[in-house]
Amino acid sequence: MSQIDLSQLPPPEIVQQLDAVSVRTRMLNRFAELQHVDPPKAGDPLYFAFSSMAEAITRARQEFQDISLENMVAFATGSNLQQLGALRPVERFEQESDEQYRRRIQMAPEGFSTAGAEGAYIFHALNADEDVLDASVDSPEEMIVNQYILSREGDGSASEQLCQTVYDYVSQTMKRPLSDKYSVYPAEIISYRIEAELELSSGPGEEQILAEARRRLEQLIKETHVLGGMVSLSAITGAIHIKEIGGAATSQPVIDVDLIEPKSRIHCNRSQAPYCREIIVRRKAD
Secondary structure, three states, rough: OOOOOHHHHHOOOOOOOOHHHHHHHHHHHHHHHOOOOOOOOOOOOHHHHHHHHHHHHHHHHHHHHHHOOOOOOOOOOHHHHHHHHOOOOOOOOOOOHHHHHHHHHHHHHHHOOOOOOOHHHHHHHHHHHOEEEEEEEEEOOOOOOEEEEOOOOOOOOOOHHHHHHHHHHHHOOOOOOOHHHHHHHHOEEEEOOOEEEEEEEEOOOHHHHHHHHHHHHHHHHHHHHHOOEEOOHHHHHHHHHHOOOEEEEOOEEEEEEEEEEOOOEEEEOOOOOEEEEEEEEEEEOO
């Protein structure tokens, strides 16, 4: 199954976006044409009135663009995303983020038939219980289907009860081919830790940099905590080689990163998932 990453799609331009200056110029020229006068200049009350109207027009077009995107699965959030999910229908779990729910909505067509295809098995497993964070499937032999479950709790180890819940749900008569020999297993958790030292220039802002480094690492860990996930050394060092925060240059940029652990990349197969048990980020001693 090859699933399109909706987050990588550029938003469509439903409403052409115009800058306020060009809109104002068109309005001034049209006014002059209708009144048979020269276009109002800066300082003229009409000039300021048209400037205000041009800004209102551009804001309205941007607002309409933003509202329109909320009608698309790729860009909708919150209750708007839930309304789109109801059309499939895919019910939202209480602990589910927008990104996780969006994935299940996108996969809904996989479940329109019985779970013969890889995507169908995964879709039904994700719908089986709220505690299922991720699922994968493997068929080592003909008619043999092994499903692996990653739990939302703790390090991701799925309990026997959760595996049984998934098995019972997917094994329903209308959900999968009866000829398949179907089994459900907990994912193997590949544990690792991150320890890094940052070389910083002298000056204020050390605490802010270390906090931002930890935040970025936590985001990376969350994104890679999936079945078949990979945590590369370059991704770790790239995340904490901080030059700016929030789009603004920091007064204490990271000069270099000394990554102590892990020693090599974490590369999991479809029955495994990486889990970071500890993050240590500190300033490198002078």
